[in-house]
Amino acid sequence: MDIILVFVVLLIATQVLLNSLAKKHLFFNKKLLNYLYFYHLVFFLVYYTYTIYNPSDSKFYYLFTEESSLDWFGILDTNNGFIHFLAYPFVKIGLSYESLMLIFSWFGYVGFVFAYLFMRENIPINVKVFKKYDLLTLLLFLPNMHFWTVSLGKGSVIFMGLMIFTYAVKSPYRRWFLLIFGGFFVYMVRPHVMLFMLVSVTAGLWFGKEKMSTGLKFLIVIASIGFLAAASNSILAVAKLENSENVISDFETFAESRSQGLSEKAGSGVAMSNYPLPVKLFTFWFRPLFVDSPGVLGIFSSFENFIYLLLFAKICNKRFIKFYRNSVYMVKMSAIAFLLTSFAMTFVMSNLGIIMRQKSMVMYFAFFVIYYFLAQEEYDKQQKRGLVLNDITPS
Secondary structure, eight states: OHHHHHHHHHHHHHHHHHHHHHHHOTTOOHHHHHHHHHHHHHHHHHHHHHHHHSOOHHHHHHHHHHHOOSOTGGGOOSTHHHHHHHHHHHHHTTOOHHHHHHHHHHHHHHHHHHHHHHHHHHOOSOOEETTTEEHHHHHHTOHHHHHTTSSSSHHHHHHHHHHHHHHHHTSTTTTHHHHHHHHHHHHHHOHHHHHHHHHHHHHHHHHSSSOOOHHHHHHHHHHHHHHHHHHHHHHHHTTTOTTOSOHHHHHHHHHHHHHHHHHTGGGOBOOGGGSOHHHHHHHHHHOSOGGGOOHHHHHHHHHHHHHHHHHHHTTOSHHHHHHHHTOOHHHHHHHHHHHHHHHHHHTTOOBHHHHHHHGGGTHHHHHHHHHHHHHHHHHHHHHHTTOOOOOSSOO
16 A cells, blocks of 8 residues: 555655754754654544544545646645645645645644754753643643644644744744745745734844844845735735725625634534634633533543643733743744734634634744743742753853
């Protein structure tokens, strides 16, 4: 079967990737990332089993690509079209649906590798939560994050793109190729999310505590505005507003229609349009909870959402406000990216199943902020004890 060959090729590719990164980063924990790879594969099997008994967009992507009469670049487009484009060469050479699922699952795993790099490179301090659990390990092994990044679809691809892009932002001059590569994948899957990322990077660099020349700041702003102008039609097309004469009014109509449609899907709708903004955000971040769990998957997700709540509770204090005000640009960028995307999603999400899937692409930005804050507090405690430590923000 072709899936066995694909499995072997991806296993080799994984080892090549991990060996390469281990040479570049002294902190790199190859053993942990190997464990994570096989853990991710377990969720591939779980999700594949789920698709046997439930509807899945992955089947649509495979069948549409298989039956398409267009050539490879004729199928290229943003959003769904980009997934068809990525799947096209594999489908046309005869790989099975299962093999395509495994390949896209690997894309999701690459996202976790770069999520690890993003967090570990910026936060060299180990943090324990709930008295005994290593926070970084806990974040990497959250089940819901893996479940929604193992499928043939947009979830695995945009997660990979976001994490590669975020890792590259740390050193854009040295990692310019990864910056462009990751940004390209984010833009092609969800153009509006790429807009949010550029706004977040610009704001983070402008207001972060690091010293930066005014000229470079203006260059970043000009580049972001240039991207917005060039990609405006693609961004507006997400909400079918590219020909709109009144964008705000038409967006409100689109959001209401989209919200109503999603609320009726899969029987797990919530009346998000009637909620005040704080309740909308709470719903997007922390629901389903045990009282409104839609099925077995929802109950499973409720446990993880409860962990999210406990982690968020750790920043609900005055110390966090002071920390954020004086934080580095990576923290500010992550917080802004998380809040911007969450704010936008609350206007069109009214289905708990969709919410569980969509929020997986942005939760790591919130986790990074929480992790950094807790690491800073641990660093301050160690300093008070007179222990010599490296700075929490190594160069």
